[in-house]
Amino acid sequence: MPADIIITNGIVVTVNPHFDIIKNGEVRIKDGRITSVGPVGMDAGHHPEAQVIDAGGGIIMPGLINTHTHLPMSLFRGLADDLMLSDWLNKHIFPAESKHINEHTVRIASLLSCAEMLLSGTTTCCDGYFFESGVAAAVRESGMRAVLGQGVIDFPAPGAPDPARNIDIAREFLAAVKDTSPLIHPSVFCHSPYTCSGKTLCAAKALANEFGVRFQIHVAETKGEADMIEGAGGLSPIAYLDRLGILDENTIAVHCIWVDDVDIEILADKGVCVSHNPESNMKLASGAAPVAAMLDAGILAGIGTDGCASNNDLDMFSEMDMAAKLAKVFSMDTIVLDAQTVLTAATMGGASVAGLSEITGSIEKGKAADIIIVNTAKPHLTPMYDPVSHLVYAARGSDVDTVMVNGRILVKDGALVYMDVEKIMDGVRKVAGEVMRG
Amino acid sequence: MPADIIITNGIVVTVNPHFDIIKNGEVRIKDGRITSVGPVGMDAGHHPEAQVIDAGGGIIMPGLINTHTHLPMSLFRGLADDLMLSDWLNKHIFPAESKHINEHTVRIASLLSCAEMLLSGTTTCCDGYFFESGVAAAVRESGMRAVLGQGVIDFPAPGAPDPARNIDIAREFLAAVKDTSPLIHPSVFCHSPYTCSGKTLCAAKALANEFGVRFQIHVAETKGEADMIEGAGGLSPIAYLDRLGILDENTIAVHCIWVDDVDIEILADKGVCVSHNPESNMKLASGAAPVAAMLDAGILAGIGTDGCASNNDLDMFSEMDMAAKLAKVFSMDTIVLDAQTVLTAATMGGASVAGLSEITGSIEKGKAADIIIVNTAKPHLTPMYDPVSHLVYAARGSDVDTVMVNGRILVKDGALVYMDVEKIMDGVRKVAGEVMRG
Numbered sequence: 001m002p003a004d005i006i007i008t009n010g011i012v013v014t015v016n017p018h019f020d021i022i023k024n025g026e027v028r029i030k031d032g033r034i035t036s037v038g039p040v041g042m043d044a045g046h047h048p049e050a051q052v053i054d055a056g057g058g059i060i061m062p063g064l065i066n067t068h069t070h071l072p073m074s075l076f077r078g079l080a081d082d083l084m085l086s087d088w089l090n091k092h093i094f095p096a097e098s099k100h101i102n103e104h105t106v107r108i109a110s111l112l113s114c115a116e117m118l119l120s121g122t123t124t125c126c127d128g129y130f131f132e133s134g135v136a137a138a139v140r141e142s143g144m145r146a147v148l149g150q151g152v153i154d155f156p157a158p159g160a161p162d163p164a165r166n167i168d169i170a171r172e173f174l175a176a177v178k179d180t181s182p183l184i185h186p187s188v189f190c191h192s193p194y195t196c197s198g199k200t201l202c203a204a205k206a207l208a209n210e211f212g213v214r215f216q217i218h219v220a221e222t223k224g225e226a227d228m229i230e231g232a233g234g235l236s237p238i239a240y241l242d243r244l245g246i247l248d249e250n251t252i253a254v255h256c257i258w259v260d261d262v263d264i265e266i267l268a269d270k271g272v273c274v275s276h277n278p279e280s281n282m283k284l285a286s287g288a289a290p291v292a293a294m295l296d297a298g299i300l301a302g303i304g305t306d307g308c309a310s311n312n313d314l315d316m317f318s319e320m321d322m323a324a325k326l327a328k329v330f331s332m333d334t335i336v337l338d339a340q341t342v343l344t345a346a347t348m349g350g351a352s353v354a355g356l357s358e359i360t361g362s363i364e365k366g367k368a369a370d371i372i373i374v375n376t377a378k379p380h381l382t383p384m385y386d387p388v389s390h391l392v393y394a395a396r397g398s399d400v401d402t403v404m405v406n407g408r409i410l411v412k413d414g415a416l417v418y419m420d421v422e423k424i425m426d427g428v429r430k431v432a433g434e435v436m437r438g
Numbered sequence: 439m440p441a442d443i444i445i446t447n448g449i450v451v452t453v454n455p456h457f458d459i460i461k462n463g464e465v466r467i468k469d470g471r472i473t474s475v476g477p478v479g480m481d482a483g484h485h486p487e488a489q490v491i492d493a494g495g496g497i498i499m500p501g502l503i504n505t506h507t508h509l510p511m512s513l514f515r516g517l518a519d520d521l522m523l524s525d526w527l528n529k530h531i532f533p534a535e536s537k538h539i540n541e542h543t544v545r546i547a548s549l550l551s552c553a554e555m556l557l558s559g560t561t562t563c564c565d566g567y568f569f570e571s572g573v574a575a576a577v578r579e580s581g582m583r584a585v586l587g588q589g590v591i592d593f594p595a596p597g598a599p600d601p602a603r604n605i606d607i608a609r610e611f612l613a614a615v616k617d618t619s620p621l622i623h624p625s626v627f628c629h630s631p632y633t634c635s636g637k638t639l640c641a642a643k644a645l646a647n648e649f650g651v652r653f654q655i656h657v658a659e660t661k662g663e664a665d666m667i668e669g670a671g672g673l674s675p676i677a678y679l680d681r682l683g684i685l686d687e688n689t690i691a692v693h694c695i696w697v698d699d700v701d702i703e704i705l706a707d708k709g710v711c712v713s714h715n716p717e718s719n720m721k722l723a724s725g726a727a728p729v730a731a732m733l734d735a736g737i738l739a740g741i742g743t744d745g746c747a748s749n750n751d752l753d754m755f756s757e758m759d760m761a762a763k764l765a766k767v768f769s770m771d772t773i774v775l776d777a778q779t780v781l782t783a784a785t786m787g788g789a790s791v792a793g794l795s796e797i798t799g800s801i802e803k804g805k806a807a808d809i810i811i812v813n814t815a816k817p818h819l820t821p822m823y824d825p826v827s828h829l830v831y832a833a834r835g836s837d838v839d840t841v842m843v844n845g846r847i848l849v850k851d852g853a854l855v856y857m858d859v860e861k862i863m864d865g866v867r868k869v870a871g872e873v874m875r876g
Contacts, residue, residue, distance in 0.1 A: 077820075078827035082762075082776035116817035223770075282763035283831070285772040312831040313818045318756060322763070324520075325720035329764070332661075334723040338520035379554035380751045380835070382515075382863045383870030389516035393721070393750040397818070398836035425820045432821030 001035055003028035003050045005407060008040055010055025010373060011387050015062050015347045015362040019340060021387065027060060029369040032407030037363050053402060053409075055373045059387050062362050063123025063370040063403065064316040065350025067275035068216075068254045068304025070129045071138070072101060074116065075109040075431060076309040085222065085284050093309060097130075100435050101158035106131040108427040110138030113314055115421050118142065119414070120315045120397025123370040123405045126252060126275070126304070126354050128189025128216050130158040136177050136184055142419060143410045145370065147354045148177065149189030149216045152204045154196050167203045174211045183406060185213065185355070192218040193237050194225045198244055205246045214355050216252045217241070222286050226258035238263035247272050252353055254304065256294065257287040264290070268297040273353040276345070278322045280306030292327050292336040295345070302350035303342070315397040320346050324392055339392040373402035375414075439473055441466035441488045443845060446478055448493025448811060449825050453500050453785045453800040457778060459825065465498060467807040470845030475801050491840060491847075493811045497825050500800050501561025501808040501841065502754040503788025505713035506654075506692045506742025508567045509576070510539065512554065513547040513869060514747040523660065523722050531747060535568075538873050539596035544569040546865040548576030551752055553859050556580060557852070558753045558835025561808040561843045564690060564713070564742070564792050566627025566654050568596040574615050574622055580857060581848045583808065585792045586615065587627025587654045590642045592634050605641045612649045621844060623651065623793070630656040631675050632663045636682055643684045652793050654690045655679070660724050664696035676701035685710050690791055692742065694732065695725040702728070706735040711791040714783070716760045718744030730765050730774040733783070740788035741780070753835040758784050762830055777830040811840040813852075 005028070012025030014037060028036045028043070028050075036043060080092035106129065117125060127135055128149040139146045150173035151157060152166045160169050170188050177186040188208040190196055196204070201217075208215035220226055220237040229237045238259055241247050249271035256267070256274050267274065276291045294301055303323055305314045320342045327337035351361025360370045374395055376382075381390050381399065403411035410417055443466070450463030452475060466474045466481070466488075474481060518530035544567065555563060562583040565573055570588040577584045588611035589595060590604045598607050608626050615624040626646040628634055634642070639655075646653035658664055658675040667675045676697055679685050687709035694705070694712050705712065714729045732739055741761055743752045758780045765775035789799025798808040812833055814820075819828050819837065841849035848855055 074817075075821070077823075078832065079823045081824070081827050081831060082773055084772055088772070112817055112820060119817060279763060282767040283772070285766040285770050287770070288767060308818075308832075312827065315818065315834070318759070318834075321717075321756070322760070325717060325760070326764075326767070328723040329720040329726060332723050332725070334522055334526070334721070335520055377863070379512075379550055379557060379859060379863065380746075380753065382550060383513070383867050383873075385515075385517045385870065385874060386519075389519050389750065393519060394516065394746075396753070396756075396834045396836055398834055421817060425815070425817065429821050432823065435821075436823060 001030055002045070003030050003035060003047045005029040005053065006047060006050045007053045007055055007060055007371065007373070010058050010060040012037060012363060013059055013061040013387055013391070014364065015344060016364050025060060027363055027371065029407050032369055034363060034365055034367050034369050036365060056375065056377065058376045058401065059374040059391065060363070061372055061374065061391065062347045062360065063372050063405065064121050064346050065302060065354060065361060066117065066122045066125040066304050066314065066316055067252065067302035067350045067353045068277055068306055069113065069125045069127045069314065070307030071110040071113040071127050071135050072106040072129050073307035073309040074113045075100065075105060075428060075435065077312050079309065079435065096435055097158055100431065101130060103131050103134045105431050106134035107138050108424065108431065110135045111141065111419065111424045112428045113308065114138055114142035114144055115416055115419050115424055116314045118144065118403050118410050118416060119400065120317065121372040121400035121403060122314065122316050123372065123403060124350065124354060124356065124360055126216060130160060132173050133176060139184060140181055143405050143408055145183045145360060145405055147185045147187045147214050149187035151189050151191060152196060152200060153191040154200050166200065167207055170204065171207055174213065178211065187214040187216055189216040192225070193240055194228055201244055201246055208250065214250055214252055216254060218254045219256060220258040221255035223258055236260065236263050238266055242266050242270065255281065255286065255289065257281060257289045259290065264294055264297050267294065268299050272299065274299050274301040275304040275353060276301055276323060277304045277306040278326045279319055280310040282322070282326065284310050288326050288330040291323065292331060295341065300349060300352040301345055302353035303346045316346055317395050317397050320392045339388045342392050343388055369404055369407040371404045372400050374399050375401045439468055440483070441468050441473060441485045443467040443491065444485060444488045445491045445493055445498055445809065445811070448496050448498040450475060450801060451497055451499040451825055451829070452802065453782060454802050463498060465801055465809065467845050470807055472801060472803055472805050472807050474803060494813065494815065496814045496839065497812040497829065498801070499810055499812065499829065500785045500798065501810050501843065502559050502784050503740060503792060503799060504555065504560045504563040504742050504752065504754055505690065505740035505788045505791045506715055506744055507551065507563050507565045507752065508745030509548040509551040509565050509573050510544040510567050511745035511747040512551045513538065513543060513866060513873065515750050517747065517873065534873055535596055538869065539568065541569050541572045543869050544572035545576050546862065546869065548573045549579065549857065549862045550866045551746070552576055552580035552582055553854055553857050553862055554752045556582060556841050556848050556854060557838065558755065559810040559838035559841060560752065560754050561810065561841060562788065562792060562794065562798055564654060568598060570611050571614060577622060578619055581843050581846055583621045583798060583843055585623045585625045585652050587625035589627050589629060590634060590638060591629040592638050604638065605645055608642065609645055612651065616649065625652040625654055627654040630663065631678055632666055639682055639684055646688065652688055652690055654692060656692045657694060658696040659693035661696055674698065674701050676704055680704050680708065693719065693724065693727065695719060695727045697728065702732055702735050705732065706737050710737065712737050712739040713742040713791060714739055714761060715742045715744040716764045717757055718748040720764065722748055726764050726768040729761065730769065733779065738787060738790040739783055740791035741784045754784055755833050755835050758830045777826045780830050781826055807842055807845040809842045810838050812837050813839045
């Protein structure tokens with residue numbers, strides 16, 4: 001079968017089940033799917049029509065998967081830092097959201113976030129926010145792959161002033177977005193067990209089940225949350241959600257910091273997917289999730305940046321670095337979360353969390369061509385004994401040269417092919433000017 | 439006085455004692471020194487000969503100061519990760535050093551490290567290693583500013599096979615390097631209280647005093663070290679060094695993780711300078727230094743990357759991010775090490791640690807022009823409410839466009855002006871090939 005794209009002359013870090021690394025490798029793509037992976041010259045066939053991409057000796061790897069984001073929050077990047085969580089939320093983020101978040105600002109800020117993610121090698125994200133159809137429009141325009149959840153919360157929220165209508169609005173989103181694009185997977189994003197009643201949690205989960213989609217929820221993020229829920233009913237946040245019947249293999253439990261061994265057993269038994277967000281958890285002083293213990297228990301875990309207002313970027317390379325180092329220093333063990341484990345979490349792990357492990361997350365025959373090329377001919381990536389070490393401990397988002405989603409080249413020579421990034425940045429700056437005026 | 443360089447059209451983050459930020463600012467330079475800092479148009483004088491550098495609305499700031507490095511160790515970047523400290527050192531790093539470290543490899547790997555540091559906005563570093571005259575040659579070639587210490591250790595070391603000659607070799611280095619360049623400040627780097635006898639520690643400190651130079655030492659890095667020293671004499675590592683008379687305002691105490699309130703009081707009383715190395719401390723699972731408490735106690739503290747074999751890069755931007763986030767999550771307090779505190783530590787704090795606070799570390803009239811420009815017209819730095827937040831939480835080394843040391847432009851449009859980076863990388867790759875063959 002003649003290929004229409006051939007990526008050649010690079011180290012292929014496949015992240016397949018054997019974690020094969022092909023030193024001088026080549027990937028062939030036809031109609032957006034990977035048709036072969038192997039050493040250069042493996043296939044004597046002629047591909048006269050194929051576009052050849054020379055990786056220049058760099059690393060050819062699966063696109064990174066960001067399992068937790070709030071894309072429109074790039075509008076508030078750096079608006080408020082170094083504050084107590086309650087002050088940050090109540091005095092800065094919530095007022096800014098209530099005044100400045102609308103369909104237009106959600107779309108423009110989501111475009112900015114997609115541009116940032118693509119330029120730093122992320123090809124798939126799991127998002128949850130309000131006006132999520134605006135996020136969907138931006139993601140569609142960007143060409144990325146995504147799981148997108150309309151927010152459900154028992155407070156007046158942007159686009160959902162009446163909490164009584166939250167489930168209806170989420171249903172409208174699911175109905176409107178499903179089947180609009182093979183790259184977009186609608187979902188339900190229920191904010192948390194401390195901002196939603198048991199009734200809302202159950203209704204939101206029932207809605208996700210009805211549509212057969214992922215259910216995303218923040219849980220066990222802070223000690224305050226854990227204390228509040230335990231104080232109310234004697235159960236940990238995880239045990240409480242389990243009691244409600246929320247936890248299953250379609251649930252993405254985000255954060256999972258304040259979990260004990262029993263909670264980890266519940267998460268493992270129910271096949272719950274976990275999104276680990278080290279930078280946000282550190283910056284907001286929420287704590288360090290026991291991610292090594294969760295992985296050991298067989299829990300599917302991916303890595304996420306969280307909204308970039310609490311990070312303050314969407315760079316999955318720095319997130320991998322932070323995940324590895326945070327786990328080591330918290331457990332006082334250099335061995336936990338080694339580079340291969342972290343890279344796997346940020347690719348195949350993320351694909352599993354997103355429910356897309358058959359489609360993306362690795363470079364394997366039959367999968368969609370969600371592939372990035374990292375340029376390693378730079379001082380900070382020289383010499384190279386081990387490409388995986390470099391990807392986790394030394395590379396930055398800015399080392400990504402080429403990004404392809406579903407076989408479509410979205411970033412070439414480190415620049416966006418289709419998105420007008422200057423126009424997008426100008427649009428966001430205009431809105432930010434209004435935010436600054438209050 | 440006519441300027442010979444004018445940097446204009448940027449946000450000047452001065453890091454002067456008032457932490458002044460000039461929104462649309464300009465910096466004028468004459469003969470390598472800053473002659474004025476203020477808003478664009480402050481000075482109606484004519485400067486017909488001046489080279490004008492347009493910062494394009496980006497951030498004009500003091501060059502970053504890396505207070506702890508082992509420059510030649512870039513040769514071992516990513517050679518071995520995710521190992522117990524003892525295995526990492528004894529099975530990988532020490533054997534590789536003993537076989538592959540020589541005058542040639544020290545020089546070529548130090549050139550690589552200088553290239554990496556300059557490209558990521560570091561203008562001054564404090565280094566300690568063996569064959570330090572090779573490091574000095576490389577740093578001189580790069581145009582950077584540095585404090586460079588010949589290593590002293592009571593074991594056979596590269597270039598110093600007989601420990602009995604360690605002090606003599608350090609003395610020869612001091613004598614040979616002093617007064618060779620206004621940018622290079624020789625120093626003594628005594629490895630640690632657990633690898634040097636009390637006699638060696640005292641002799642090395644006496645030598646530093648004799649030459650009036652900085653004395654650098656790793657101390658209180660691991661719990662094992664603290665236990666060993668306390669076991670031997672009942673004193674903490676800090677109290678032990680104090681008892682020996684090692685601690686004063688010319689001593690740079692690197693790491694200082696395993697310190698208690700009494701140790702912090704000693705460090706403060708003696709005016710000791712501290713280098714905080716968060717990424718290395720996390721990756722080697724050494725622990726988290728109480729840097730906020732040390733700053734509160736009035737201790738001069740700077741930030742360092744450590745050797746990039748335990749990091750694995752020399753990017754001070756990611757180091758700032760990590761410093762802020764590590765302190766927050768360890769203390770469970772979002773407020774500690776806010777962005778301004780961290781940026782100050784990485785600039786003026788570092789200058790004080792290096793003993794160069796009169797010369798560098800801030801953009802002030804009379805200081806040397808050690809200045810960098812950060813390009814903020816990128817998605818991950820948009821919008822911008824607060825330039826200081828961006829520098830700590832969102833910028834990366836690759837956002838640095840222009841780097842000037844002592845008024846000499848070393849990086850322009852993100853590329854090195856004088857160093858042949860391709861040739862340097864090729865040289866290091868050749869040596870790394872030999873390292874790989876064992």
